[in-house]
Amino acid sequence: MAFVISAPRQATVPVAGRSDEFPVRRVYCIGRNYAAHAREMGGSPDREPPFFFCKPADAVYPVISGETGDWRYPGMTKDVHHEIEMVAAIGRGGRNIVVDAALDHVWGYGVGLDMTRRDLQAELKAQGRSWEVAKAFDHSAPMSALRPVSEIGHPTAGAIWLDVNGERRQTGDLSDMIWSVAEAVAELSRYFLLAPGDLLMTGTPSGVGPVKKGDVLVGGVEGVAELSIKVL
Structure with a gap:
């Protein structure tokens, strides 16, 4: 097939311990999936139907395992x-996947950061407008290498945490999720035809907060991976 312009580069995420990579098709995110975070964002901690939003595939910013990636503070915001x-x-x-079969559709797991222009998000919420400029900007999804299910299984419990300049900011446990990975995948498949290469960011625990230039962020999920970036 010939294109009238150069084809965009395929967005990918590395796979830990391998030379091949995981091609990224779409990035889905589930909002307020930990009760404590739902409360801190002014929502209900009850088990309400999940809501989803998207980031473009090229929002993914892969970070090599064991290294600290350079991440540039975005423009048009003062509160990331x-x-x-x-x-x-x-x-x-698949589409309309049942919960009991949902994990069969998951290839592996990694760790990501949903970086958010919080000031813009607040303005958009107040105006009843969509969140794209707050959530879907360039490199808004720093991400670790993925690890396949064949190596680590399906994590359902274990610490999830983030330090900023050595100070613990976020801490929780995967077991605190309001909607499990299986439930989230099944629910998402009711709205979208899921396909190989899709990524689902499964929610964040409480303690979200601002970053500034010079900050070093180190976070991880027990038994899955760690991720480190420096804000430039």
Whole structure:
């Protein structure tokens, strides 16, 4: 096939311990999936139906395992917040997936940051407008290498945490999720035809807060991966 312009580069995420990479199709995010975070954002901690939003594939900013990635503070904001999350990578697609079969569609897991222009998000919420400029900006999803299910299984419990300049900011446990990975995948598949290459950022625990230039962020999920970036 010939294109009239150069084809965009395929967005990818590295796979830990391998030379091959995971191609990224879409990035889905589930909002307020930890009760304490729901409360701190002014929402209900009750088990309400989940809501989703998206980031473009090229918002993913892969960070090599064991290294600290350079992450540039974005423009048009004075209040960027960190949100540490476990990421589920879809390896088999489907629509209207049942919960009991949902994990069969997950290829592996990683760790990501849902970086958010919080000031813009607040303005957009007040105006009843969509969040794209707050959530879907360039490199808004720093991400660790993925690890396949064949190596680590399906994590359902374990610490999720984030330090900023050595100070603990976010802490929680995967077992605190309001909607499990299986439930989130099944629910998401009611709205979208999931396909191999999709990523699902599964929510963040409480403690989200601002970052500034010079900050070093180190976070992780027990048994999955760690991620480190420096804000430039």
